[in-house]
Amino acid sequence: MATRRILLAVGEDEGRARRQAQAVTDLFDPEDTAVVVHHDFTDNPEGAYVDQVASVRRAREALTDAGFDVTLAESSGDPAAAVVEVAADLEVDCICIGSRQRSPTGKAVFGSTTQQVLLGADRPVLAVPDVRASD
Numbered sequence: 001m002a003t004r005r006i007l008l009a010v011g012e013d014e015g016r017a018r019r020q021a022q023a024v025t026d027l028f029d030p031e032d033t034a035v036v037v038h039h040d041f042t043d044n045p046e047g048a049y050v051d052q053v054a055s056v057r058r059a060r061e062a063l064t065d066a067g068f069d070v071t072l073a074e075s076s077g078d079p080a081a082a083v084v085e086v087a088a089d090l091e092v093d094c095i096c097i098g099s100r101q102r103s104p105t106g107k108a109v110f111g112s113t114t115q116q117v118l119l120g121a122d123r124p125v126l127a128v129p130d131v132r133a134s135d
Helices: 014-027 054-065 079-090 104-110 113-120
Strands: 004-010 033-041 069-076 094-098 125-128
Touching (some): 004 014, 004 054, 014 054, 014 125, 033 054, 054 069, 069 079, 079 113, 094 113
Parallel strands (some): 004 094, 033 069, 094 125
16 A cells, blocks of 8 residues: 655656656655656647656556556646646645756746746655756
8 A cells, every 4th residue: 555645747758757757766665655647738629638648658657667556647727736736636745747957038938837836836846857868
């Protein structure tokens, strides 16, 4: 029985999703940790399901191969708000989110989902850096 629950919030980037899954496998024990892989659809005109998203499948495969109990969750709307809300609704212990490097101007103009989650979450957030050299 898992005593800890992690929300692994993934976007479209498969490499970032794999790095997030690797961070969870490096830091947590699959014997007492369950993982919810979450994807937020900001625009979903085709009506896709969460298990059709390649990055979700990659993360789920890596976590399942490592022995974690994995479930999937989806939402739609503002990604940062959705991640914080889903984490609260599911009463997870930690949020794992990928981060990417942006210039200060890029953050100011486009915002940063990671930054918004870090500031808005009421639980620990594990931000996994975007290190492309490891792909």
